[in-house]
Amino acid sequence: MAPRPYYSEPGDRLESVQPVEVSRYRGFTRANHWVTAFSLIELALSGLALFDPALYFLTGLFGGGQMTRWIHPIIGVVLFFSFALMFIQLWRMNMPKPEDTTWVANIGDVVKGREENLPELGKYNAGQKFVFWAMTGLIIVLIVSGVMIWQQVAGHLVSVPARRIAVLVHALSAVAIILVFIMHVYAAIWTRGTLRAMTRGTVTGGWAWRHHRKWLREIASRDNKGPAE
Template sequence: MAHRPYYSERGDRLESIQPVEVSRYRGFTRANHWVTAFSLIALALSGLALFDPSLYFLTGLFGGGQTTRWIHPIIGVVLFLSFALMFIQLWRLNMPKPEDTTWVAQIGDVVKGREDNLPELGKYNAGQKFVFWGMSALIIVLIVTGVMIWQQVAGHLVSVPLRRIAVLVHALSAVAIILVFIMHVYAAIWTRGTLRAMTRGTVTGGWAWRHHRKWLREIASRDNKGPAE
């Protein structure tokens, strides 16, 4: 009977031994990630253009005000569907694990790069899980409130007072998701070798050993055993 991985996906594997290279993301997952990322960037820029007159110049990126107003909700739907695919792939590995509590408690060691003081981790640390679940919740709020204020779709179903509340919640959620996105990008750049995972799909063995040791151990153990009978 096949063993169900606890810290890794079935596509994760050792690519080479000398030097050690580890497959972290399949091509489909990487493409899905970049569609989600670019959709979020486009959604943020078009939303900011509609948010305040001082940012109206951003509509030039989308062909003018009317086009921006038309395309913004369409991009929102694309973001929702793209992230839904990512959620289906990654939700299990982002579930809380016992070591996450220790990682958060020792956040000072994380910031100072003292990895040896931290618990061994699976594929994602608590910070990455926070980004994942934060994005999940905020995207749901954005799509729900977005549909409520999308007059061509739900204008006749939502009262004016309720629509005003939806606009406020939508704007606050948009600010929150932009902040979470900035945190995500900063962490990816700050932790050297992380961006490579989403461009090439692989990481070095040293990177995996330093940052996600349980994940690497599980992959190495699984590959050494060979395919399950």
């Protein structure tokens, strides 16, 4: 019986040999990612519109103030369940690994692109794992605090003082998740070749070798063994 993969998932595989392409995300995972991303963007825009009168003009994107107030919590529920599906798929690959500590200790080399000074990595580096777990925690806080201030659903169950605290927690968490999202997008653009993983589902062998060598080694080793092993 083959050992359980440590750095890769069953769907990860080498797509071709010349040139080498590596399958990184299945179609379902990519669709799930984009639903989550667009839900978060819509929540940020509608939430900012409700947060400050200076940003009220953003309600025009959603059909006006009343429509924005109605649709904002609904999109929040969509985000929660969409991210829950992503969590089920990706949580194991985002668990801390021994090399993550070394990666963080050499963050200066990460910023400067000196990959040769960094440890070999599995499917995700420590920065990607931070984004994943930060998103997980913040989305949980946002959905709980959001339901507490959703008057049509829980207005009669939550006291006014508790609702006031929930509003503050919700606003602070929203700012935090927007910052994490911006960092995530910036990193994806900054690391050339990353975006195609979530658009085409594959990355080049060179990209995988440079950024996630343990992941590539495990996939290549597994594929070379064949189904009999």
